Amino acid sequence: MADQDILTTLKILIIGESGVGKSSLLLRFTDDTFDIEQSATIGVDFKVKTITVDGNTVKLAIWDTAGQERFRTLTPSYYRGAQGVILVYDVTKRNTFAKLDMWLNELETYSTRTDIVKMLVGNKIDKEKVEVSREDGLKFARRHAMLFIEASAKTRDGVQCAFEELVQKIVQTPGLWEMDHRPQGSFSVTNQRDDMDNYCSYCSVL
Amino acid sequence: MTHHSIVSETVESPPDEPEPSTDFDDEEAEKLPKALEDMMNRENDFPARAHCLVRWYGLREFVTICPSNPNHPIMSPSKAKLLLSSATIAANNTNCQVPIFVQVLWPNEKMYLGVGLGSGVRTDYDMVHFRQAPPQCTHLTGLLDVFKNKLQCCVTSPPVLVSVRFTYVLTEWPHTLWTQQPPDFDATLTEVGFSDLGKLPFGALSDPVSELHLSATWPCVTEDVLVDSDVYSDLDPGSAPLWTARLVTSTSQPCLLSEYLTDFIHVCRNNQSISQILGPDYTQDVDGEIAEFSSALDRLTEPSVPSLSSVVGRVRKGHKGARKFVSAQSGENSPIPTDILIPILNYLFPDAEGDDPSDPYPSTLTQVPEWLAPNGEAADHPLKALLSNMKSSGVDGLVWRLAVVLCHVAHSLGGLPAAAHLWHEVILELRFRWDHAVLIPGVSSGVPDLASTILHQKFQMLNCCINRRKAREQSSSSKSSNEDGDDEDEFYECDEDMEEDEKSNGSRSSWDKPEGRIKRCAKLRLLKTNEPLYIPFTQEPAPMTEDRLEEHAGVLLRLGTDALGSQLRARMMSASLLSDMESFKAANPSAVLEDFVRWYSPRDWIEEEGSDPNQPPQGSLSTRMQIPGNMWREVWTNAKPVPARRQKRLFDDTREAEQVLHWLASLGPGSLCCNLLPTATHASLCRLAEERLLFDLPAPSSLPQPCHSSSLATVLDVITQRAVRLSRQPPDTNKYQELAEQIAEVEVCVARAQSVRHKILGDAARAEGSSQHLEELVLRLLDSPEVSLEGGPRGPAALAVRKLFQQARKASLLLDDSPQDDFSLPEHRQSYGNSGHSGAVSELGKPMGREYLLRTLVPFPTAYSRPVPHRMFAVLLPNEFRLTGAFSQDTTFS
Numbered sequence A: 001m002a003d004q005d006i007l008t009t010l011k012i013l014i015i016g017e018s019g020v021g022k023s024s025l026l027l028r029f030t031d032d033t034f035d036i037e038q039s040a041t042i043g044v045d046f047k048v049k050t051i052t053v054d055g056n057t058v059k060l061a062i063w064d065t066a067g068q069e070r071f072r073t074l075t076p077s078y079y080r081g082a083q084g085v086i087l088v089y090d091v092t093k094r095n096t097f098a099k100l101d102m103w104l105n106e107l108e109t110y111s112t113r114t115d116i117v118k119m120l121v122g123n124k125i126d127k128e129k130v131e132v133s134r135e136d137g138l139k140f141a142r143r144h145a146m147l148f149i150e151a152s153a154k155t156r157d158g159v160q161c162a163f164e165e166l167v168q169k170i171v172q173t174p175g176l177w178e179m180d181h182r183p184q185g186s187f188s189v190t191n192q193r194d195d196m197d198n199y200c201s202y203c204s205v206l
Numbered sequence B: 001m002t003h004h005s006i007v008s009e010t011v012e013s014p015p016d017e018p019e020p021s022t023d024f025d026d027e028e029a030e031k032l033p034k035a036l037e038d039m040m041n042r043e044n045d046f047p048a049r050a051h052c053l054v055r056w057y058g059l060r061e062f063v064t065i066c067p068s069n070p071n072h073p074i075m076s077p078s079k080a081k082l083l084l085s086s087a088t089i090a091a092n093n094t095n096c097q098v099p100i101f102v103q104v105l106w107p108n109e110k111m112y113l114g115v116g117l118g119s120g121v122r123t124d125y126d127m128v129h130f131r132q133a134p135p136q137c138t139h140l141t142g143l144l145d146v147f148k149n150k151l152q153c154c155v156t157s158p159p160v161l162v163s164v165r166f167t168y169v170l171t172e173w174p175h176t177l178w179t180q181q182p183p184d185f186d187a188t189l190t191e192v193g194f195s196d197l198g199k200l201p202f203g204a205l206s207d208p209v210s211e212l213h214l215s216a217t218w219p220c221v222t223e224d225v226l227v228d229s230d231v232y233s234d235l236d237p238g239s240a241p242l243w244t245a246r247l248v249t250s251t252s253q254p255c256l257l258s259e260y261l262t263d264f265i266h267v268c269r270n271n272q273s274i275s276q277i278l279g280p281d282y283t284q285d286v287d288g289e290i291a292e293f294s295s296a297l298d299r300l301t302e303p304s305v306p307s308l309s310s311v312v313g314r315v316r317k318g319h320k321g322a323r324k325f326v327s328a329q330s331g332e333n334s335p336i337p338t339d340i341l342i343p344i345l346n347y348l349f350p351d352a353e354g355d356d357p358s359d360p361y362p363s364t365l366t367q368v369p370e371w372l373a374p375n376g377e378a379a380d381h382p383l384k385a386l387l388s389n390m391k392s393s394g395v396d397g398l399v400w401r402l403a404v405v406l407c408h409v410a411h412s413l414g415g416l417p418a419a420a421h422l423w424h425e426v427i428l429e430l431r432f433r434w435d436h437a438v439l440i441p442g443v444s445s446g447v448p449d450l451a452s453t454i455l456h457q458k459f460q461m462l463n464c465c466i467n468r469r470k471a472r473e474q475s476s477s478s479k480s481s482n483e484d485g486d487d488e489d490e491f492y493e494c495d496e497d498m499e500e501d502e503k504s505n506g507s508r509s510s511w512d513k514p515e516g517r518i519k520r521c522a523k524l525r526l527l528k529t530n531e532p533l534y535i536p537f538t539q540e541p542a543p544m545t546e547d548r549l550e551e552h553a554g555v556l557l558r559l560g561t562d563a564l565g566s567q568l569r570a571r572m573m574s575a576s577l578l579s580d581m582e583s584f585k586a587a588n589p590s591a592v593l594e595d596f597v598r599w600y601s602p603r604d605w606i607e608e609e610g611s612d613p614n615q616p617p618q619g620s621l622s623t624r625m626q627i628p629g630n631m632w633r634e635v636w637t638n639a640k641p642v643p644a645r646r647q648k649r650l651f652d653d654t655r656e657a658e659q660v661l662h663w664l665a666s667l668g669p670g671s672l673c674c675n676l677l678p679t680a681t682h683a684s685l686c687r688l689a690e691e692r693l694l695f696d697l698p699a700p701s702s703l704p705q706p707c708h709s710s711s712l713a714t715v716l717d718v719i720t721q722r723a724v725r726l727s728r729q730p731p732d733t734n735k736y737q738e739l740a741e742q743i744a745e746v747e748v749c750v751a752r753a754q755s756v757r758h759k760i761l762g763d764a765a766r767a768e769g770s771s772q773h774l775e776e777l778v779l780r781l782l783d784s785p786e787v788s789l790e791g792g793p794r795g796p797a798a799l800a801v802r803k804l805f806q807q808a809r810k811a812s813l814l815l816d817d818s819p820q821d822d823f824s825l826p827e828h829r830q831s832y833g834n835s836g837h838s839g840a841v842s843e844l845g846k847p848m849g850r851e852y853l854l855r856t857l858v859p860f861p862t863a864y865s866r867p868v869p870h871r872m873f874a875v876l877l878p879n880e881f882r883l884t885g886a887f888s889q890d891t892t893f894s
């Protein structure tokens, strides 16, 4: 893909408790593989991928963070400037779902923008013993104005979709990815002055 | 010569006024052109704001032909005639009923000749223009004669309708002087608290409301109702049925807040360094950086830190001594005199003043200042939601104060050199604080807040370094006082049972003696030895400012996206993992990786059910941890048992602090101010919001849609939104300049409103229950070009206006009495006085302008012609007289 065709580069974050499958989801999305040998992430890792959504080609720089508590002092520094976030929980582990509030808090504290687009992903739906129902996930997502999908990094269910919908939403959100080059919502003082002069110089009787 | 035309349709008719009805013409065989209807339509009399041709002829639609180059006006009458007759032919050929005007003579004379055709009626628009009115034209009787003379030939006494308007002008505002002066530092210096320093000024430098025009109108009466001749006039404004008022505001009014901001932005455009501006005396130790680094380590070990007192030369008692004098260079000829510099530095670093500083920093920094609702209760600041997203720094913190003070410096303390000087002093102060481990005040605590400006992050970073340094020096001093090497004291926070365990374990050889324990980790016991599992002291990860983080992320990015890149990244990031593992090993000498994982990443330990709590648990690591050669196993193998305090520091506070100081010192005053732009704007917006009046005001009509018709508060919101957006981008001075202009627009509006309020309401402006009527009047005066005063000359509004005129008269009479002040009356007033007209001298003084409008509908040019409209308008000003006539003739029956 030629560089000039790329609309913009977006920074996407993947966060969530350790072991929920963040790195696996990313690997599935970028390389379409599932690596059982994926080791626990240390600090942050990242991958890039170019995708086309609604005819717009965007480059994604996706930052995969470690979910381990101990890294939590380190990873939020990389939240900065992200336009989108994928928040992952493990449908077979209730406590990873219960921790979502904490992650949202973390996001609010450290991401430098408030209009960041959020996608909630319930991972590992290929597994038998499901502890978090689809409805619970959906309800949580609704309450926090997030997109929602259930997925499996192992079977590739929903993975592509999760990233595409997120990107679609970001591209549609004005002001999230462009620079302030158009004077939107502002007004020009000078033009109007000229106008006024035209009338003012004539207008008053005295 | 090219011609252009302006078509002004329904110029500025008040929105509620219906379009002139054309119904009454419908039965007539031939409809008169719209222009003629307009001429006779009394709705068009004395428009509030319109093109002069609208005013003079009552037209709503017309075409003007003007020279494209205003420097080459049409001076010769023949040329004007030629143009006019060409226009006539053109109008005839195209059946155009819109009157056409040709502008002649210099544009400022506003001389037009015009012609209108249509429905067999031709109207000639003509005018005369003198400096002085001919005597018979100074009163209604005379003007009526002129008008009737013109039409005399056909009807002896045509029924003439007359409208008259007298306008009184108030230019002097006794004892309501409405100007603001920038704070005078020399004057306030002696006063307590130096309070102006922390505030941005607000308001107009000169009165933004220059004149109040009061017009008394007698609309459309028959000529015999009014008597106004050279000997007698019953045109007393007090008897006029209609009173209207309008304000004349000075355009491009300079206002303090926006001027300060503009001067500040001006400094931003400079990219010189401090020493380039002030000379080599003011060189910071930027270039000695390498020496600085190498000596930095020595400094750690030296008991007395080498102070910069030789350079700084300040005297402090302990850390909180009084600032006696500042840097050696700050002599008599430095840009900011010492007696002004010291209070500024004390304002920025109040703790240096002693234990009871006059302007201490707030205990916590917030994005918006406190806000009290009108009832005095705490409420949300109106800009809170918007400003919470602003990348700035807390209200009244160090960065904020620096921005505000630099606004003062840029505007009134000497501009760029003064800014360079102050910044130089601030850097010295920061250097002093690092060297003496004194925290920087007015900065949010904790690690750099990435949602604040880079400058604030740098200050936070410096404080992190100072804190670390203090902690380090404290622990090393307590250690050296405890020569026996009994480090047990250090960890006195340990649980009681630790001691017992220690004892029960019997003697342990000194090399694997546990070190650096905080406390037990729940009830966990080590897998191999069944000893309690202890949480170790660990190093905190290195705090980073956003620029360093960006660099760091850049390095990570450059490693590429393949597996090898990921490996390298993990290795780079594993420093803190290694450090934690070493601390863990030191605290739990007989631990295995499984034990570490149970503490560090419990989810990767899969425990078998039903194991005995007093026995080491049975279980295994997760698959991903079991993979041979995975990073975790590798790091664990390499980790030596070393307690955190003996490890290589992950965060080298000395190095970091030097880097921050170097970064700060390499900022010239221009770049400094660029970094402060969001905060200076933030402070300005909060300053605007302090003017409560703002929230009652309409948006100025000078602002286009969609802001028009909304309130000034929405304008402020729009500006704030833009400021928030800009704060997240690299500073662009041009965009901030635009923002400053918009802020100026709001400031003028508020200043104007304050002025009007003050004038109309007087002292009542401050009283609680000030009259509702008058409040409304103030708003209407501000909002519309002309306001009719409810109740006419006897209404409450008129009363207030009257009072103003009376006060002005009283004041001018006083001046008249004093002999040395006889030139105090404005020139034009006297010349009007000399014009010899009897014009009613009322409580309002003499009218400044008088307008007479006469019109009639009579057959012309012969008695057998159709009755056609004629209109004559006279305006008498002190130095100007203009008589315009629109006389029609029936071209069919002539």
Ligand SMILES: Nc1nc2c(ncn2[C@@H]2O[C@H](COP(=O)(O)OP(=O)(O)OP(=O)(O)O)[C@@H](O)[C@H]2O)c(=O)[nH]1
Binding pocket: A016, A017, A018, A019, A020, A021, A022, A023, A024, A025, A035, A036, A038, A039, A040, A041, A042, A065, A066, A067, A068, A123, A124, A125, A126, A127, A151, A152, A153, A154, A155, B623, B624
């Ligand atoms: N059955 C199943 N297992 C999965 C799925 N996704 C991930 N896993 C497994 O879950 C474990 C953790 O996956 P990771 O991708 O390393 O988890 P993570 O969220 O990146 O964990 P941290 O890096 O520690 O934050 C691995 O053993 C994966 O093989 C999935 O969709 N289905």
Ligand SMILES: [Mg+2]
Binding pocket: A022, A023, A024, A039, A040, A041, A064, A065, A066, A067
């Ligand atoms: Mg991972």
